Amino acid sequence: MDNANQEILDHITDLVGMERELRERSTGKLGLDEAERARLAAVExxxxxxxxxxxxxxxxxxxxxxxxxxxxxxxxxxxxxxN
Structure with a gap:
């Protein structure tokens, strides 16, 4: 695997971590606020x-x-x- 592909995979790993964290918070009592929902959509x-x-x-x-x-x-x- 070349360096650029590894960098993309590393970025994917970071994004998956952010997505997981936001999804876990979304199931809590307070859920996500508007900014967090927008961040989750952007991460996806x-x-x-x-x-x-x-x-x-x-x-x-x-x-x-x-x-x-x-x-x-x-x-x-x-x-x-x-589509």
Whole structure:
């Protein structure tokens, strides 16, 4: 695994930790306030973007391309795959 992919995986790990912490707090008596709900939504989007970037980088490398040519897609594009 190249350095860039490892950095993406490290970022994913950090985001998963943030997501887990927010989800755990959301089940408490007070739940999440508006800012925390917005943060959770932003973390979920960033996770989707990171996983998308990592998969596309790996595919590019597998087929002989330069993974460094792959850029993060806009959230709207990543979030609307099914649409």
């Amino acid at each position: 989007i960033q996770l989707d973007q990171c996983w998308d970037l990592l998969r596309r980088r790996e595919a590019k490398a597998e087929f002989g391309g330069n993974p460094d040519d792959v850029r993060t897609r806009p959230a709207a594009q990543v979030e609307n795959y099914e």
